[in-house]
Amino acid sequence: MELAAFPRQFARTRRFSLGVPQRFTVSPDGERVLFTRSVSGTDARILLWVYENGAERLLAGGDGDRAGAKTGAGAGIGSGSGIGSYATDRHARVAAYTRDGALWTVETVGGDTTPRRLPVPGPVTDPRPSPDGTLIAYVRDGALRVVRDDGTADRALAEPESPDVTYGLPDHTARESIGRTRAFWWSPDGTALLVARVDTSMVRRWHVGDPADPARPPRAVRYPAAGTANAETSLLLITVGGDRTPVALPRTAPEPGGAPAAPGTWRDGAFEYLLRADWDGAAPVVTVQTRDQRTVWVLRVDPSTGAVRPLSRHTDDAWVEFPPGTPLHTGSGTAVLPYIRGDAYGIRIGDVPSPAGLQVRAVLGAVGERVFFTASEEPTETHVWSYTPSATPSAGPSHGPDPRFVRLTDVPGVHTATVGGDNDNGATVVLDSRTPAAHTVTVVRGGEPAGRIAVLTERPLVTPAPVPLVLGARESRGQLHLPSWYEPGAGPLPVLLSPYAGPGMQVVNRAGAWHSVVRQWFAEHGFAVLVVDGRGTPGRGVAWQRAITGDRLTPVLDDQIDALHATAARYDGALDLTRVGIRGWSFSGYLAAGAVLRRPDVFHAAVAGAPVTDRRLYDTYWEERYLGHPDSRPEGYARSSLLPYPSDANGTGTPVRPLLLVHGLLDDNVFPLHTLRLSAALLAAGRPHSVLPLPGTGHLVAREGTADALLLRELAFFREALAAGGRPAAESAAR
Structure with missing residues (x-):
């Protein structure tokens, strides 16, 4: 096990993400699969393959690209950064890319x-061919443009009226929070586009600059912080000839049942969020959500007038959750919509609900x-499932009492898929499977494997060996990583919690992902690592x-503490609860800082990134989904903030625990202001701490020379703070 070389490998492979095939497109006949993949597990240049x-x-x-190039390192490859986004025409015969x-x-x-290369000025964003492939629509400088496939007749269909207006680009909230990366959609006949117009003039302007490069001016960012104005998104139907028809989106939703909001409850019925949009046959279908997220309407748009009529309305006292891929309509027009069944987030296909207890993640x-x-x-x-209106024995074994629902994957892991093909010849399914043993991409046609697409990631120098756990009265799922050299009864190990624990993702799963490898690397240095x-x-x-x-903090922190104690009880004598650290980034960075500030009786050191x-x-x-509007529900923001806690503990005798902010x-x-304001509050309260700024670095730390150095810095910090020595040096060298 090459522990010393692992941090460099981790950075060189960009968290083992290089060489992974992704962004699959299945041709309508099911015969071809387009995808992107970098040159190798260490070369980041992105290529387009079929x-x-x-x-x-x-x-x-x-x-040096050429037809018929063979798979292999360096085949047909020259210099350059490779392709950015790509899209195809209806038949996947023409691909446009940047x-x-x-x-x-x-x-x-x-x-x-x-x-x-088409002779149009750049920089070009999000090129998309028309369904017949004769035109390419794209965005440049906030204007939606269209050009013929031979590079002629380049023209603007919609140009911004001011620097704060864009056509065909999603705003910050759509891109970063909702997950909608598109903002224009071709009609099936290629004569028109549904286009999002975004006005950010009302959104607060923040600035991002790097003090390490004072000659470079700060970059202005329109950032909608909680309780402040969102961007205004509207829709237009624009023909390729330039004619415009505004879409008459609803402005507000009525109060559920016509009743006023209960005292202390924040309500905002303005339809401020565009969740989804696309064409369903000859008409667009759009999904909008209110500012308080308690109401979602699915609307069909009249392409000739822009008028809308509701297809479905959804309300919830907390928030309406639409899984990715919904709404969807089958070939006959049957709607696939979210549906809560008992305590499960499910779907309803027409009148048929997904099986009881099944937690639906996404519609593919x-x-x-x-x-x-x-x-x-x-x-x-997570497994791939299919639903067929009439049970078909050849489709595979059903799970549960309804034979129309079939699970297509069986190996424990996290599976997803891209689907295409036609109904007569059977579906083509590209199964993307991550299991503890491997990451594979399998092409399945007519229910039978037809081959594999190569995954070129490097094999990690550290092999994770997590022990799955179900912990405490709430049966929280967890994993424990112990050093491979640790023998039961050898004495207690310092503990390192390494969660994410936020609402955006899980890290306790059977996927064998990069974070599992990192946790094992820490374990090999003498820690019991719990997630x-x-x-x-x-x-x-x-x-x-x-x-x-x-x-946002107390229940999450309580669950970490309960799981820690349950694990220590199960592994009697293996975990030293007098030496407990916690590390994390983004939400888990918030959790890590909160752990040593709120519960220094449990946590003895933290790295908060x-x-x-x-x-x-x-x-x-x-934030408003979970906490409401800060003006009407300030108590939730106060409970969830880290800033009051340093001064609350000052002078009370509460232990001061080592904290590294990154x-x-x-x-x-x-924004860095979060760390800077917490550091200022800690300083004013007389609480020692350390701050590690990363020049030239954004939210994702993946650059070689930074990502690897940060791992080593964290290791040194916890070794000192928790007095963790790990395996004796001579024994480590022998391995």
Whole structure:
């Protein structure tokens, strides 16, 4: 086990993300699969590939691209950063993509598949061919433009009226919080586009600058912090000839039942969020949500007048949650919509609900009337499922009493898929499977494996060996990493908690992801490393996710402490509860800082990276969902803030625990002001602490020379703070 070399490998591979195939597109006939993948597990240049007839073929991405290039390191590859975004026409015969800001196209079939650069000025964003491939729509400088596939007749369809207006680009909330990365959509006949117009003039302007580079001017960012104005998003139908029709989106939703809000309850019925949009047949379908997130309407748009009519309305006393991929309509028009069944986030396909207890994660698509989705029966596993209106024995074994629902994956892990093909020849399913043993991508046609797409990631120098745990009265899922050299009865180890624990993702699963490898690396240096997914994390049901409403910190921290004590009781004598550290980034950085400030009786040291120390200074969509509006519900923000705690503890005899705060100075997700304000409060309260600024770094720390150095700095910090020595030096050298 090469512990010393691991941090460099971790950084060089960008958290083992290089070489992973992604962004799959299945052709309508199911015969071809387009995807992107970097050159290798250590070369970040992104290339566009096609999988066809059991083999991969390079399409585009580097100097010297040529038709028929073979798979392999360096085949057809030259200098350059590779491709950015790509999209295809209806038949996946023409792909448009960006490379270094320029617009390129490539034919995916036929004799001449040489990439062509179209002579339009850059930088180009989000190029998308029309359904027949004869036109390419794209965004430049906030204007939506269209050009012929031969590079002629480049023209603007919509140009911004001011510097604060864009056409065809999502705003910050849509991109970072809602997950909607698109902002224009072609009509099926290619004669018009549905286009989002975003006005950010009312949104607060913040600035991001790097003190390490004072010659570089700060960058202005429109950031909608909790309780402040959001961007205004409207929709237009624009023909390729330039005619415009505004979409008459509703402004506000009526109070549920017509009753006023209860005292102390924040209500805001303005439809400020565009969740989804696309064309369903000849008409667009759009999904909008109110500012308080308690109401969602799915609307069909009349393409000739812009008038809308509701297809469905959804309300909830907490918030309405639409899983990715919904709403969806099958070939016959059957709607696939979210549906809460008992305590499970499920879906309803027409009148048919998903099986009881099944937690639906995402809807993947439909081929004819067959609907594909991902769901969990056990929170640590996610599987691919399908629904067929009439049971088909050849589709696979059903799970549960309803034979129309079939689970397509069986190996424990985290699985997802991209689907396509046609109903007559059967679906083509690209299964993307992460298990403890491997990461594989399998192409399945007609229910049978047809081959694999290569995953080129490097094998980690450290092999994780987590022990799965179910902990405490709430049965929190956890994993414990012990050193491979540790023998039972050898004495207690210092403990290091390494959670995420936020509502955005799980880290306790059977995926064998990079964070599991990092936890094992810390364990090999002499720590018992524990990770726990407590309340608020996805995959455990409605009540579990809503338990953090009104308080983002206390329930999450309580679950970590309960799980820590339960683990120590189970492994009697192995965990030293007088030496407990916690580390984290983003939400878990907030949790780590909160742990040593609120519960220094339990936690003895923390590394807090990019923590949100004041929830009022994070974005509207995430914070108002759980805490409401800060003007009407200030108590939730006060309970969830880290800033009052340093002064509360000053002079009371509460232990002062070592705390290392880390922040990228170019972070425009969690701005550095969070760490700076907490540091100022700690300083004023007389509490020693350390601050590690990362120049030239944003929210994601992946650069070689920074990501590896940060791991080593954390290790040194915890070794000193917790007096962790690990294996004797001579014994380590012998390995």
